[in-house]
Amino acid sequence: MADPSSFAPPSRIVVAGASLAGLSAAKRLRQLGYSGDLVLIGDEPYPPYDRPPLSKQVLTRRLSTDTTLPQPRDLDIDWRLGVAARGVDLTARRIDLANGDALDYDRLLIATGTRARPWPKPDEASIDGVLTLRGRDDADRLVPRLAASPGRVLIIGGGFIGCELASCCREMGLAVTIVESERVPMRRALGERIGAFMAGVIRDHGVDLRLGAMVERIEADNAGAVAAVMLKDGKRIGCDLIIVALGAVRNVEWLEGLGLLTSARGLRCDAFCRALRANESPAPGVFAAGDVAHWPLVANDGHLVTVEHWGNAVEQARMAAHNMLAGDITGMRIHQHLPDFWSSQFGLNIKCVGLADSAEEMAIAQGSVEGRRFLAVFGRKGRTIAALSINSARWLPAYRALIEEGAPFPPIEGAVDQPRMRKEAAGFASIDT
Amino acid sequence: MSQDTLFARILAGKSRPNPYPLYAIMRKTPVARQTDGTYVVSSYDAIYRLLYDPRLSSEDLPPPLLHWTGNPIKDLIIDPIKEQIRARHRPFIFRDPPDHDVLRRRVMREFSPERVRAMRGKTEKIAHDLIDNCQSREQIDLVDNFSYPLPVTVICELLGIPREDEPQFQGWATQLATALDPDQRSDEENWKKSQITFDQISAYMQALIDRKRADPQEDMLLGLATYKDPSDGRMNNYDLISTAVLLLVAGHETTVNLITNGMLTLLRHPEHLERLRATPAMAPRLVEELLRYEPPVHYRTRLALAEIEIGGVKIPKGTPVVLLLAAGSRDPDRFPDPDCFDPDRESNTHFGFGGSLHYCVGAPLARIEGEVALVALARRLLNPRLVETVPRYHPGASLRGPRHLPIAIDGIID
Ligand SMILES: Cc1cc2nc3c(=O)[nH]c(=O)nc-3n(C[C@H](O)[C@H](O)[C@H](O)COP(=O)(O)OP(=O)(O)OC[C@H]3O[C@@H](n4cnc5c(N)ncnc54)[C@H](O)[C@@H]3O)c2cc1C
Ligand code: HEM
Numbered sequence: 001m002a003d004p005s006s007f008a009p010p011s012r013i014v015v016a017g018a019s020l021a022g023l024s025a026a027k028r029l030r031q032l033g034y035s036g037d038l039v040l041i042g043d044e045p046y047p048p049y050d051r052p053p054l055s056k057q058v059l060t061r062r063l064s065t066d067t068t069l070p071q072p073r074d075l076d077i078d079w080r081l082g083v084a085a086r087g088v089d090l091t092a093r094r095i096d097l098a099n100g101d102a103l104d105y106d107r108l109l110i111a112t113g114t115r116a117r118p119w120p121k122p123d124e125a126s127i128d129g130v131l132t133l134r135g136r137d138d139a140d141r142l143v144p145r146l147a148a149s150p151g152r153v154l155i156i157g158g159g160f161i162g163c164e165l166a167s168c169c170r171e172m173g174l175a176v177t178i179v180e181s182e183r184v185p186m187r188r189a190l191g192e193r194i195g196a197f198m199a200g201v202i203r204d205h206g207v208d209l210r211l212g213a214m215v216e217r218i219e220a221d222n223a224g225a226v227a228a229v230m231l232k233d234g235k236r237i238g239c240d241l242i243i244v245a246l247g248a249v250r251n252v253e254w255l256e257g258l259g260l261l262t263s264a265r266g267l268r269c270d271a272f273c274r275a276l277r278a279n280e281s282p283a284p285g286v287f288a289a290g291d292v293a294h295w296p297l298v299a300n301d302g303h304l305v306t307v308e309h310w311g312n313a314v315e316q317a318r319m320a321a322h323n324m325l326a327g328d329i330t331g332m333r334i335h336q337h338l339p340d341f342w343s344s345q346f347g348l349n350i351k352c353v354g355l356a357d358s359a360e361e362m363a364i365a366q367g368s369v370e371g372r373r374f375l376a377v378f379g380r381k382g383r384t385i386a387a388l389s390i391n392s393a394r395w396l397p398a399y400r401a402l403i404e405e406g407a408p409f410p411p412i413e414g415a416v417d418q419p420r421m422r423k424e425a426a427g428f429a430s431i432d433t
Numbered sequence: 434m435s436q437d438t439l440f441a442r443i444l445a446g447k448s449r450p451n452p453y454p455l456y457a458i459m460r461k462t463p464v465a466r467q468t469d470g471t472y473v474v475s476s477y478d479a480i481y482r483l484l485y486d487p488r489l490s491s492e493d494l495p496p497p498l499l500h501w502t503g504n505p506i507k508d509l510i511i512d513p514i515k516e517q518i519r520a521r522h523r524p525f526i527f528r529d530p531p532d533h534d535v536l537r538r539r540v541m542r543e544f545s546p547e548r549v550r551a552m553r554g555k556t557e558k559i560a561h562d563l564i565d566n567c568q569s570r571e572q573i574d575l576v577d578n579f580s581y582p583l584p585v586t587v588i589c590e591l592l593g594i595p596r597e598d599e600p601q602f603q604g605w606a607t608q609l610a611t612a613l614d615p616d617q618r619s620d621e622e623n624w625k626k627s628q629i630t631f632d633q634i635s636a637y638m639q640a641l642i643d644r645k646r647a648d649p650q651e652d653m654l655l656g657l658a659t660y661k662d663p664s665d666g667r668m669n670n671y672d673l674i675s676t677a678v679l680l681l682v683a684g685h686e687t688t689v690n691l692i693t694n695g696m697l698t699l700l701r702h703p704e705h706l707e708r709l710r711a712t713p714a715m716a717p718r719l720v721e722e723l724l725r726y727e728p729p730v731h732y733r734t735r736l737a738l739a740e741i742e743i744g745g746v747k748i749p750k751g752t753p754v755v756l757l758l759a760a761g762s763r764d765p766d767r768f769p770d771p772d773c774f775d776p777d778r779e780s781n782t783h784f785g786f787g788g789s790l791h792y793c794v795g796a797p798l799a800r801i802e803g804e805v806a807l808v809a810l811a812r813r814l815l816n817p818r819l820v821e822t823v824p825r826y827h828p829g830a831s832l833r834g835p836r837h838l839p840i841a842i843d844g845i846i847d
Contacts, residue, residue: 366487371531371664375487394789398486405742414739414750415487416529 010106011036013324014095016085017111018042020050020310021290021317023069025109028321030075038077039103043084046136047071052310054139055161056344059146059168065139090259090283106285107324110255110267110275111317113291114248114308124218129226130242133161142243146172150240154229156215158185160343162245163202167345170205177208177237179215179229191356192427194376194388197369205346218242248308250292259283266294266306271334273320287324289316298336300355309341338404348372351393353400354386359426363410366417367392375399378426379409436462440473440755449826449833452731453772456760464746472748475757477764479744483756484789489735490529491791493753522671524679526791533790535665536676540794542660543653549797552591556802559586560809568845572820575838576693584688587802588681593652594641602681605634609678610686614829631678638674684795690729690834691799692806695720697838698727699807700819702774710811715776716804722776723803724785725768731759732831733787758784816843
């Protein structure tokens with residue numbers, strides 16, 4: 001359905017969420033020659049900054065907590081920082097701010113991302129020494145705590161951020177425990193096999209890694225500071241600092257009940273980055289990008305995905321910017337991005353292209369697992385859908401091209417440093433659609 | 434013009450002075466099959482992709498040539514074993530991961546920034562000494578008098594090879610450079626000579642390393658010999674020798690050609706020679722542009738371990754692949770006005786040093802040598818002029834450069 005008013009070129013574009021996706025969209029809009037009003041609303045008081053270093057070099061104090069993203073000088077943005085967007089009127093095309101202001105828009109980009117999932121029991125979550133990590137303020141709280149040499153750091157959750165945190169702790173010589181309910185760490189992104197490999201690496205670095213374990217309760221001492229956790233199986237682990245790393249919650253509450261299609265998985269949008277209404281038709285002039293978006297991935301047979309990675313936030317925002325200026329659907333482009341991410345921890349550089357989590361099978365295509373330098377490929381229905389490198393990133397572009405071409409699985413038979421290839425079960429939970 | 438014999442024309446000696454028009458035709462078919470089954474890759478994009486493709490191997494040395502001596506023990510036992518050892522310990526430019534990476538890592542360690550930086554002063558001294566030797570001459574041969582001796586002296590200094598052994602090294606390096614050059618490697622007579630040279634240089638290196646172990650001094654060779662890698666331990670003697678020889682050879686003729694091509698280009702573009710004389714600080718940009726515009730290494734060969742589809746062409750498994758780096762560095766899709774020599778280019782990501790895992794280990798040193806040499810020549814040669822418009826070239830099409838470069842001068846400036 002064409003939207004008649006979208007043929008007029010926009011003269012005011014409002015972006016809700018002033019972080020990676022918001023800034024990337026703003027830069028792209030200006031690059032494409034958009035010269036109208038451009039408003040960026042962000043509830044954090046800071047100009048857009050970069051999050052990946054916060055769980056890496058910032059904690060070991062190799063970088064400061066000021067990770068402000070570089071900005072071209074001539075962006076000409078009307079910044080509304082330190083104030084949250086509170087609601088949208090889709091018919092009047094107006095966005096309301098928490099300070100009572102209201103702004104009309106021709107196009108609206110929703111890029112409000114996610115926040116750290118808090119510890120579910122509020123009384124325990126508020127104990128002194130129980131922290132989470134998502135933004136600069138979190139890092140500002142965490143850095144001095146780590147620098148004060150706590151006796152033991154306990155991390156609840158063995159996902160990427162939890163494991164990166166543990167790696168920093170070990171680098172600083174701190175005793176650290178990870179409590180993870182799955183049988184392997186980072187299983188959702190890496191699967192059983194690679195997850196098991198990572199478990200070995202993590203333990204080799206002296207982390208007390210408790211797998212298949214759940215924290216039941218957080219305990220404080222008499223002074224009200226954190227003292228220990230009690231596990232489901234009754235074991236007690238003393239600790240001086242707890243970091244809750246249980247993943248992210250999408251910032252969509254402010255959109256609920258306004259006619260947009262939201263859920264715990266984010267704000268639904270189509271492949272053109274247009275936000276959808278409850279009846280799945282695009283909301284006029286409204287787009288979404290980044291961690292908050294829940295969208296159909298062409299490379300994944302159109303399955304709906306949420307991608308919480310840096311590369312997608314940038315690419316999706318750029319595509320949304322393009323489509324905001326496109327007029328009608330004939331000028332719009334599909335966001336076809338093949339998701340990718342990286343992580344650095346325990347001396348390893350981990351990189352992945354494609355979403356491995358829907359894979360049925362996998363194989364080590366190059367290098368050796370024992371040597372901690374290898375490339376794994378993942379397949380579904382006979383096609384290669386993802387490739388993951390451990391300290392072998394140089395080969396990934398070739399695999400990316402093969403994945404984009406829809407190469408069979410395994411994609412390559414005959415490569416330098418290729419072991420005898422053996423297909424194995426990928427070890428992901430069944431895909432939820 | 435037929436595409437499938439174009440590479441043969443590029444290899445022909447008469448193309449040596451100016452192969453670039455042929456490269457431009459070649460690029461019209463970025464991945465072109467030749468009549469002998471070889472595939473030649475000439476566009477920037479395709480070369481870039483293939484440099485990072487795991488299906489291409491660098492282990493493409495020709496099969497060993499075993500010569501019958503009539504002595505059965507030597508012919509049937511000793512020589513084949515020797516050949517096997519040699520193949521297993523070939524220099525790492527001809528090896529694939531994981532062995533390549535381990536050896537390369539050791540060498541990178543030795544190329545520490547401090548050690549490389551310290552070479553600048555030493556290189557300046559060497560360059561000025563060579564120019565001093567040309568006092569009271571009206572004509573010099575830039576190759577014999579300057580470009581040729583400079584890199585050997587530098588690399589001997591770096592490795593820690595005694596000065597008095599240098600002349601011997603020059604001869605060895607020249608012979609062995611032909612073994613790196615794909616088009617000369619296939620010549621049987623020449624290959625045999627290289628093997629004999631390799632035996633001689635191996636024996637020399639072995640003795641030298643033993644002496645160094647007995648009387649340790651701070652240099653690269655000893656560093657390589659004594660370093661214990663956390664996962665791989667100490668380097669074995671075969672790898673040590675093949676690596677030392679590689680450093681000598683890979684850094685020799687290439688650098689000679691950089692300097693010679695550089696001076697030739699400057700004499701053909703006198704405004705840039707003048708600028709360099711007035712502003713030595715532009716030397717780094719100038720050297721970078723030379724590496725794009727007149728690179729010392731024109732192509733490298735690889736072997737396809739599996740079928741590779743690129744740009745709509747299928748390269749079959751087992752096929753030799755020629756990466757025509759010098760054509761990629763002049764690809765108009767990547768470099769605006771590619772045939773113009775312009776040191777002020779915005780972005781200059783040329784293939785002069787290759788790319789990816791075999792990217793030149795000696796690049797920082799080579800840059801210093803190029804900068805120092807050209808600045809010294811620009812400042813000290815009084816009124817230099819080309820004697821011939823087109824110099825005579827070495828036979829090599831890959832390691833391409835003038836055999837002689839006569840230059841007329843009005844004197845040497847102190
Ligand atoms: C510690 C950490 C490490 C990471 N490491 C990696 C990594 O190594 N590799 C990788 O690929 N990815 C990594 N990521 C993920 C990556 O940072 C995210 O994908 C990226 O930040 C998403 O950008 P975004 O702009 O969509 O959302 P966000 O960065 O979450 O930004 C959303 C912004 O909107 C604001 N906001 C929310 N609600 C409102 C509202 N109602 N009104 C106004 N503003 C609002 C938020 O405060 C926030 O500033 C990491 C993330 C974290 C937290
Ligand atoms: C201007 C001078 C030089 C040029 C143009 C040059 C060019 C190159 C190129 C193109 C390669 C890639 C080969 C391939 O991909 O197959 C290479 C590799 C190499 N070069 Fe250089 N080189 C120069 C000087 C040097 C010097 C001074 C040294 C050492 C002292 C050196 C040592 C090496 C080594 C060891 C390799 C192999 C790297 C590997 O296989 O990992 N080079 N060089």
